[in-house]
Every structure is written in structure tokens, then in C-alpha cells.
Amino acid sequence: MTEVIVVGAGPTGLLLAGDLAEAGIAVTVLERRDGRVSNLSRAFGVHARTLEQLDARGLADPLVPMGAALSRVRLFERVEVDLGELPSRFPYLLITPQYNVENLLLERALRAGAEIVHDTEVVGLSQDGTGVTVTTTDGTRRAAYLVGADGFHSAVRRALGQPFPGKSVLKSIMLADVKLAEQPAELLSVNGVGDAFAFVAPFGDGYHRVFAWDRRHVVPDDVPLTLEEVREVTTRALGTDFGMYEARWLSRFHSDERQVPDYRVGRAFLAGDAAHVHSPAGGQGMNTGLQDAANLGWKLAAVLRGAPEDLLDTYQSERHPVGRSVLRSSGALIRAAMIESSAGRAVRGLAARGALSIPKIRTKVTGQLSGIGYAYPAPDGAHELVGTRAADVPLAGGGRLYEALRGRRPVLLGDADVTGWADRVRVAAPAVPGGPMVLVRPDGYVGWAGTDPAGLRQALTRLTGTAGSRRSETPSTP
Template sequence: MTDVIVVGAGPTGLLLAGDLAEAGVAVTILERRDGTISNLSRAFGVHARTLEQLDARGLADRLVSTGATLGEVRLFDRVTVDLGRLPSRFPYLLITPQYNVENLLLERALAAGAEIVHAAEVVDVRQDETEVTVTTTAKTYRAAYVVGADGFRSAVRRAVGQPFPGRSVLKSIMLADVKVAERPAEMLTVNGVGDAFAFLAPFGDGYYRVFAWDRRRAVPDDEPLTLDEVREVTRRALGTDFGMHDPRWLSRFHSDERQVPDYRVGRVFLAGDAAHAHSPAGGQGMNTGLQDAANLSWKLAAVLRGAPDRLLDTYQTERHPVGRSVLRSSGAIIRAAMLRSPVARAIRGFALRRALSVPRIRTRATGQISGVGYTYPAPHGAHPLVGTRAPDVALADGGRLYEALRGGHFVLVGDADIPGWHDRVRVAAPLATGGPSLLVRPDGYVGWAGTDTGELDRILTELAGRDTRRPR
């Protein structure tokens, strides 16, 4: 028996498993694939909040070196979202294929001691009050907790009886990896003209990934796709096909908007695409899953060390509203891009440019797309900072807050004495003084704030547990 089984070795599952292993939790990853990380993944954008989470794990700078950065994102027409003003060390969108993210997270998880079992297809999940039993086609496993991070067709979700309500938004989206004769002027090239939509992004190895959609032709996902069809739709949407040639991959898929009602079912949790599916607009799918994992991992580790079980309920109360918000924002973008009438499209562009010129609206829009603007609900009577994202403040020792978070620690930004907690709470003096002391959770959100540290011991008992088990 192990502590936690993570089903799925995509980005969400790998980040979660790496966090748990670093915390000294025995974790096994069950992956139905054979161990090859595919270069045909759909995700290409890594947003600022995700990069902050990776920074707290010592991975962000390595990942940034694999791609290119965009300080602004053009949605359609001349509507752009300026990311350069984000209050983050990463005021941009990183363009890098998903397999680069997976490679880094896999390396970290294995180095921390996570076990991964390939060709392990889950066929059943059963639980009682003390454990969960996971049956694969080859073997049965037992664990205290199970996390289903096994994607849109999640076997874990089906096994625990969670519905996946929602609907298909776009059918027969075309995907192609192609070379181009004419290099696009922009890193991301995207536009929708009513009957057609197209998106181009560099794959990083001389190929470009193309997403294209044709309102006039909705066919099943298994309908054969030709390069001529991709070219024709791209020309309608973008005015040119950039001389596409030498496709190495052509496929179709459909985009759904769905979300499970409950991210927790007893001892089983759902994360990433197993819990929510979004339209590709805004590039938030992989990012939302990684932030699910960052939220859940430290809570599982804390409960296994003695924190109250109710801490795990906050995964639902904190992450379900974020998933719902991403569904709404990405859905609004794709629906705006798909407007058919030229008059409606002209009004769309004018209205959005005017809206984004208002500082409050611009800040909210960039905060949602980048992830840095999300906050979590705080207990009644808590300090206003509780539940907010902690900024990466400079520390008196010359370091930064997100460096101090590495290793899955809580960080107390202040100078309070916390006897009995130094094995899992780092005390760091801020370079700038005068504000309240902050207890920053391992996921970079404020868990407590104030000047009277008398209640800090109680808060830590709720968030971190009080038994004798210690991280490795």
C-alpha cells in the first residue's frame, strides 16, 4: 500500500506527484501510455501564474530557456491583451510545447522518489473509509488517497460516478503540424472571421502547429483531414496560408466546455482535464490543471502528517470556482471570435478595445488570462490578504519569497518565533518592512496575515498538521 496514487502522467499528475514525493509522501503514478512523451500535445502557452508555481519548484528559468516570450496576446482584429504590466517576475506568455513542461516535471518527480508504472490502464476504482483500491489491466494497487489526473476521458471520474456536464462548443477542429514557406510576422497568429478561425504557433523545431475551424464543415473527428482543407480555412481566416507544406501530422478533435460538480469524492480527487474541459481560447487548459495540482499536493501531504481531513475540502471550495471562471472567460473569447456578421465583428473590436483601455477592466482581464488575479475565499473575519496570491517579495538575505518556498515549505514573512514548526515553516525577513506578517502556503497564497502571532500556532495546526512525521 502506498500513500497516494496519481492516475495520469501528464503535466498535472507529474507536478502533483513531484510535490508529494518531495514532501516525503510515498506516491505511485499509474500511466496507461508506454512511457513516451508525445510531441503531438496541444498546449503551447505557459502563463505567468504557472511560471510562478514552477519558480517555487526551481523549474521556471529552465522552462523559459526552451521557448519564446510574448508581452502581449492578440485575440482577434486589433484587440490585444498587454501582459507587460503584470505584477510578476514573468510578465509575459511563454510559448513552449507541452512536452517541455512534461519532461521537466517527470525528471523532478523521479528524482524526488515518485514511482511511475507505464502501460497501467485503470479499469476500476473502489474506496471505503480507510483506503482506495485501484485495479488496472495488470495489477491491483491500494492507497490512502487517489488523484485522477487522467484527462478528458478520465477512467477515475467514471469509476467514482462523477458526471461531466457541459457541451461541445466547436466540432471538427483541425490540427496540423506543418512547415511554412513564409514565416508569420507574429509569434502567435490568430483570427476569426465568422465562418473560419485559425491559429498558428511555432512548435520549436521548424514546424508550426495549426488550429483551424470551418463553420461550414462539421464532420466527425475520425473523418480524414487533408492539408488542402487546412490551407483553405487558414486563408479565409488569416488571408494567407503562409505556404504550408510537409505536414507530419493531421487530425481532428472537438472542443468541449465541461466541469464535474465535485472535485472530491471521499478519498478520490479529480484534477486537470479530468475535472474541467475548456475551449482552447486563452491557452488556459494546461495552466489551470497545473494550478489544481499545486493547490492539492500540499494539502494531501499535510493531512497525511496529521492535519484535519477538512483541509482537503478546501480543494473544492478554492479550485472549483476558478475552473468555472476559466470556462466562462475562454468561452466568451471563442464566441466573440466566431461572430458571423461583419457589423457584429466591427462592434466587437471597438467595444473590446474601449473596455481594455479602462485600467480596472484591463487589470481584471490580464489577471484572469495569466492566472495572477485569482483569489481564494477566506474564513470569516480573516485579514483581507488571506486567500490572495503572495507577491514574490525581496527578502533581507538577498533571496526572493518564491525561492524560499522551494521544497514545499510554508514561509512566514516576518520575524515571529514559531517553536515546533521549523521543520516545515521557514521564517524570512522581508527587505521592505512595515506591513503585517504573512504566512505563505506552499502554493504561494496567503494563509494568515496579521501583527498578533498568538493565533499562528492554531492556524499552522489546521494547515500543516501536528504529528511526528517529517518530510524526507
């Protein structure tokens, strides 16, 4: 019987489904589209923290050769952020189309045993104290929990009655897949000059993806777009159109800034674009959704094994503030890029370069952009490490922490008696001994740290369930 239903087979839903299936949870993914992975997705960058999460699932090494590493990201004109300083195995932004990430996640989810049902649309849902009943275009399904990862137009969000407050930031953004007669000097070309903005990145198959915006010509999304219009706006923003020709895709869309107030409503959850949408600046949309999934998946698995139900409340307290922060930072970037006057753009450049010359500010900016710098709130009196991202430390006898996390179980760095939890936690010795014991959650964040065995037992009960407990029963199908 299905224990978790995930609605939406995009990157967020697929990572979540793969995590649950690898943890032994029966999961079904419902997707309204057919089984083809689209090459028309808008995401093009995989940030360092997301690559670390993929590394903890054995997917980073196959993904990295599919893209190109960009260690310096230009925000506008001469303002750049140096990602080469990141304390990560992946000190760069990987430029690769979303469908490469999606294909890897799909293969993993299927390999782990997730059921994926296509051509199925959610039309309603109800929930009670033991589960969620989902009404779809092909019948009714029931599970203990439901996750809506079904994007901006989320049917799950509507069925839950959740508002999606916010506004459109940019209207009539142009999107085009084109071939270029001249290869750009930089891997990623981006600039805003007040009345025009353009972004050009390689698609990986001989085409380039272009995003462009024209302050002088803001029209509804359904107004036809021509290659000539894309050329003209790109030339204004970047000084050249690189000899664009042979467009295989031309369309318009609008960019919103929105976030639901509640990521959890009873036994139903929202993740990815169903919960939050941001401006495209910084390329953080898909990355934030994948981080949502990484945070929620292990918690659902733990509760279904007997961990306290209120562990699921921490999804809201941990991920909602991150979504809000990404919304604000990406919004600030796009507004800075759209400054109209030349004097304003000059002040923008001076202010940004001055701020980035200060190490503390530079570290904060690169940490937020890459996802490396986010931490979660810790309980009062907890060790200072609790809630922070765990570094990928080497382990005694070889290997790394993030390789040890591939079992989808917490990893205890240190030596302790875990009798009763041995099937739910892996004990590993760090290569450099000393310091407190550190219990690393499956999403790579510190769940507990200290030297007290009793404190460790309490943390194991909190994060994985009572010693010897079994998974709760799945609600029956009505």
C-alpha cells in the first residue's frame, strides 16, 4: 500500500520520491504530463549545496560531466561573485539544463521502487486523522501523507485552500532556444542596461537558451515572439546577438514572487514552486525546491517508522524562512539589474563592488547564492553546531561523510552505543579524532552534537523513533 503520495514529477517531486523509496517507504508519484522529460525547462544552474545533496545520493559525479563549471558569476556589468572560495567539493555553479538533473532523479526513483503514474491530474483531496484521500482524473487514492510538488499552478495548493500572496516582478520575459554563429567569450553571458536585460547560456546540444526582457515592450504572454525581437533586445543588453539563428522555441512568460504562508496543512505538504516562486536572478528556483525535498523526505520516512509526529512541523520552521530569504535576495538582484538610469547603474556598480570587497559580506553573499550559508534554527541550549550544514569531512579508513549519507540514514560521527537504533543510524569515525559526537541528519545538517550518551539517545529517538520501534501502518484505501 502507498504510504506517501507525491504530486508532480519535476525535480522536487522526483528527489523526494527517490529518498522515500530508498528509505523503504512505499511512494507513488502522480503527474499530469506524459512520461517525456521536457527540454523546455527554465532552470540552468545547479548550485554547490544542491550538488552536495546530489553527492549524498550518488548523483553528483554523473551530473558534473554533463555541464560546465562556472566559478565566477557575473551579476551585472563588472560586478562578479567568486564561488571559488566556497568551502565545498563543488566551488562553482554547474551550468546544465534542468532536464539532465531530472533524468538522473527519475532513473534513481524508479530504480529504488517508486511508482510513477503519468497522465493523472489531481482534482480534489480530503484528509482525516490517519491519512489523505486524493481524487484524480483516474480514480481515488489514499496514503498516510501527501506532498504537492506540482509547480506554480499547483492543484494541491488550490485543494488545500492555501493563498499564494505576492506579485509579478517581470512581465513578458522572452525565452528562446537558438543557435549562435559566434560563441560567447564567457560561459554565461548576462547583463542589464536599464531598458533591456539578457541572459545567454549553452543548452548542451548545440543550442543556447536566451532569456531577455524589454522595458519598452511589455506585452501579454500570449503575444507571438519573433527571433528578430530577441536579437534586438539581446544586442541592447549585451552589445551583440552572437549571430542568432534557427530558433526551435520562442515564447514569453512572466516572473512572480510568491510564497504560501503554510508549507504544512495537516497531513499535506507543499514543496518547490508549489510553495514558493522567485525571480530568475541567481538561478535559485530549482535549487530551493530540491533543498525542500531533501529536508522533508527523511522526516516523513522517520515519522512513518515511529519518530514523533511533530518532527514534521520542523519542515515549516526550517524551510519557510529559507524560501523567504531566497525570494528577497533574488528580488533585490533583479531590481538592481533593472535600474534604468545610467547614474543609478553607476552607483549600483560602485556599491556592489564595495560591499563584495568586505570579506564578511562576500561570504554571506556567496553562502546565500550557493545555498552553503543557510542554517536551521536550533533548540534552546543546543550545541552550536546543531542546525548547521555538516562539512564533507574525510572518514577513518577512507571515504567521506557525504558518501556515508548515501544510505539515507543519519550518520553518527564518533563512537557510541547505538543498540536499538543500529538499523537506523550509521556510526563512522572521522579521520581527525577529537571534538564532540556529531549526529548528521540524512540531509547533511547537524541534528545533535555533544558528549552525553543520554543526550544522544534522546536525539536518536527524536530523529528516528524509539529504539526497536516499527513503522506505522499505512491507512487503508476506502
